[in-house]
Amino acid sequence: MLIYTLKRLLQAIPTLLIVITISFFLMRVAPGGPFDGERQLPPEIEANLMAAYHLDEPLPMQYLRYMGNLLQGDFGPSFKYKDFSVTELIMQGFPVSLEIGGLAILLALIIGLPLGIAAAIKRNSTVDYLVMGTALTGIAVPNFVIAPIFALVFGVLLGWLPAGGWNGGALPNLVLPVVALSIQQIAYIARMMRASMIEVLGSHFIRTARAKGLNEGEVIWRHAIRPALLPVMSYLGPAIAGIITGSVVIEQIFGIPGIGRYFVQGALNRDYTLVMGTVVFYGVLIVLMNLIVDLLYSALDPQIRYDD
């Protein structure tokens, strides 16, 4: 298993290199630069700025400089948030996104899995239709609709919870963003769990288990749930990586200082180093999460072994 893990990690290096290289050049191909804005600068000041950030060098040179710094773990300075380095921005924002995203996934699992299982067991019953209908609604209504409605209803009209702000991560400030972020995930997980549960319940080993005279509860708890979790697991890898790197919509609407907005704002501001920093960070996370999922697979399914 250790060898397998190491192998996977080594394989990730060329993948990341390609991602970084493509992102680096794509970013530069985009029209407009980091210093284009309503306040068009005199040419001499723009030149000073370009020189300060080495943007006056030929592109391949900039690329080599960037890669060199990256190897030393230096993401460079942000062009737009000059009192912070990109590393500082990510280190400040990531724990926040991790907390919100982690809680949202946890909530989604706690609610989504039982719902999916219940719907599968009571297939084509009222429970099933109710759960799946609600789930479909959850998938169909996007974040940018749910979040402002939550803020309006619970923050303004009822006044139960803050309409926004982080407040150091105080519980009342967490509730609305976490719930808003988890709704879609609950829906996805419930649907996925239902489908795979139905498949597992129709398989031979379940029939064998029933034939052995096990009661239905034991069949489900001891034999069906574990294999049924596998598709959910493989969905969770990239989903977790996506959700803990923040949601720009949720962060902007609730004023959460996570890193989700850096993806969008960095790109809009042409803050090259910030965009690259988030891309590298996200890339590494995806690779790691997928690896963890694959390792967990073997724990859930005895047929999967990585040692050979």
Next chain:
Amino acid sequence: MHEFHYRAGRRRRLWLPLLLGTLAFANTALAATLSIGIQGEPASLDTARIGGTTWENDVLGDLFEGLVTLDPAGEYIPGAASRWDISDDGTVYTFKLRDDANWSDGEPVVAKDFVLAFQRLFDPANGAVYASLFYPIRGAEAHTKGEQDAPELGVEAVDAKTLKITLNQPTPYFPTLLAHIAASPVPSHLIEQFGNDWTQMDHIATNGAFAPTSWTSHDHIAARKNPEFHDADDVALDGVDYYPVEDRSAGLQRFRAGGLDIVRDFSPDRYQWLQENLPGAVHLAPQLANYYFALNQRDGHPTADKRVREALNLAIRRDVIADKIMGGVVSPAGGFVPGGVSHYDAQTMPGLDRTMDKRVAEARSLLADAGYGPDHPLELTLRYSTTEANKRIAVALAAMWQPLGVETQLINAEGAVHYAELANGNFDVGRGSWVADFDDASNFLGILQSDSPKNYGGYRSQAFDELMAKASRETDIAARQQLLQQAERQALSDYAVAPIYVDVSRNLVNPGLEGWENNALNRHLSRWLSLAQGN
């Protein structure tokens, strides 16, 4: 955070935090802390490295005090300087710094702090965006350009509390420039020790009414009252928290829920609703800011023809845009310099005083003269940066020009792309706007000078440039006003741009806040504000 409940009742607010069993709203201890929703994240607290956004004024204006500062009404008053003398030829300013001006770490504010601030502003290595604002200072331009034979910079410390600034030529509005945040001093004793890291929270000291204590990017900047500030006794607030709120509707909701005392902008669409629902909180005031369309006068563009520019201008129904599209919050503009600028009378483009029918008829005949007609329609590309309001105005313009037989192609792009395309001259008609850096007409008219990087349309008029140059040398305020007005009339009679409206500042202010005065610069220093008890 100050507890302010606009509509939500206090009782309803109390039980839930208890239910949740957590700390929650245990904020009452910080009774006099103001929470301001600013429109974005400042780029830096270092005046040489700020990004040039309006919200940086909100934060740095509270943290630092320049030689000149602003009163609640936005009038210029002495700041860190107690008084100054101007030489007879108007080129040498000698500032006496206040004896009681101190940094928040207790060190005195000295002349050297200003000298270093200007040196850093003009140091090419810092790429300071506001450097060109201070080009009236002798040697400033040459230093910024990194010229080898640059003359000595005209900013020197005569003694610890005396600062001398020498200008290239008399500049009557120079003191107003000094109230700009980029003219704030820097703590030279900290820069000697920490270099560019002096703005880090464990190093920084400021000389304004407030000093920062923490900054979490995109969460908030917390500042506490600076006990060393010379007027600290009259500063009512214990602290100010600045929350970057980019999403305007999110800002409104947080204001309504009581989380913010001031929100520095709201969508014009919400004006009517706000008037009905939060009448005491809505503050709308004319601002020194314009909204216009640049007309590309470079060769090969139809708008290079003055007749086309005149026709397009005549056919724009500015009152319709102001009233119907912008909800009546802005006022239509017939000139480029907005009304309200000191020592200046607003000018109007010739021909706009006629009835709309006559204007449209005139526009038709102008286009016919220019060779456009049913067989050869005028085709224009109109560029705007992507916002809902810009889009509606662009669509309205296209509709207003359509009866003239003009076919307008609308192209929208995000801000960075839009302004890059304008700078490259890739447009016929392009949306622009300007918010004054300081209260003087030259700050607007300078945009239309041939060599201005913001002159997107490439307007070139020798007459205009000469009038501007003459005005910049004129020391008599009345004579200078005449020259500047004459220059604008020249540009307007050339139909150099298509002005649309004079913008307004839109603020939401907790009615329990005292000391707020609407002003044309839309600058509001927190040192003048106080929170009434019980709000």
